[in-house]
Amino acid sequence: xxxxxxxxxxxxxxxxxxxxxxCEQNLNxxxxxxYRQDPGxxxxxxxxxxxxxxFQKGDIAEGYxxxxxxxxxxxxxxxxxxxxxxxxxxCASRTDNSPLHFGNGTRLTVT
Amino acid sequence: xxxxxxxxxALSIQEGExxxxxxxxxxxxxxxxxxxxxxxxxxxxxxxxxSNEREKHSGRxxxxxxxxxxxxxxxxxxxxxxxxxxxFCATEESGGYNKxxxxxxTRLAVHP
Numbered sequence: 038x039x040x041x042x043x044x045x046x047x048x049x050x051x052x053x054x055x056x057x058x059x060c061e062q063n064l065n066x067x068x069x070x071x072y073r074q075d076p077g078x079x080x081x082x083x084x085x086x087x088x089x090x091x092f093q094k095g096d097i098a099e100g101y102x103x104x105x106x107x108x109x110x111x112x113x114x115x116x117x118x119x120x121x122x123x124x125x126x127x128c129a130s131r132t133d134n135s136p137l138h139f140g141n142g143t144r145l146t147v148t
Numbered sequence: 149x150x151x152x153x154x155x156x157x158a159l160s161i162q163e164g165e166x167x168x169x170x171x172x173x174x175x176x177x178x179x180x181x182x183x184x185x186x187x188x189x190x191x192x193x194x195x196x197x198x199s200n201e202r203e204k205h206s207g208r209x210x211x212x213x214x215x216x217x218x219x220x221x222x223x224x225x226x227x228x229x230x231x232x233x234x235x236f237c238a239t240e241e242s243g244g245y246n247k248x249x250x251x252x253x254t255r256l257a258v259h260p
Contacts, residue, residue, distance in 0.1 A: 041190075068246050070248070072250070077255075078252060078253075079154075079250045079251050079252035079253050080191075080236065080238075080250040082247065082248070082249060085246065085247060087246050093247075095247070127190055127191070129190075131246070133246070134178065134179065134240075135196075136181055136183075136196050137181070137183075137193065137238070137248060138193075139190030139192070141189055141190045142189065142190050144188075
């Protein structure tokens, strides 16, 4: 079955450490997205990529970095520069003008 | 910046009643999409309505779009306890290069 896999489901890190969240899709979608969700809040766009080797900043890109070396993969690195990294991170993908397909998210806790 | 803003923030109803959620946005859009999220999970797409459409149905769901008022509504008829979830609208701006922006969502609780 096609879908989006985010791993791990839960992630714990100490403050000051960089951490990379994995997102893999086998839907053959060109565009991929990373969103952040805080408790009781909506989704805020971090980065998105429309094609391999290209990506754009979303509304809250500071303290995050991404790469898109393969069509199937769009990893997100939460750097130590992100002031409040504890959140639920959602990855999604789509083709042109189609709905987003979401993974089940990674809950990151930084202490 | 948030493009879509849902109203109300929370809604509590009894099974069998209808639930209406509203979404307002600020710019010209290609389409507007509604999603559902169960607690702690990813979002699931419900309906996509294009800017040249005014109404769309899918099962017990009815979505309307008024581009002159920059607003949309999602109606869930004959609600069930299993409809309990958060509902979000997302907009794709015209010329927005595939960028989708979500609102803060409506938390719906359907009581048996």
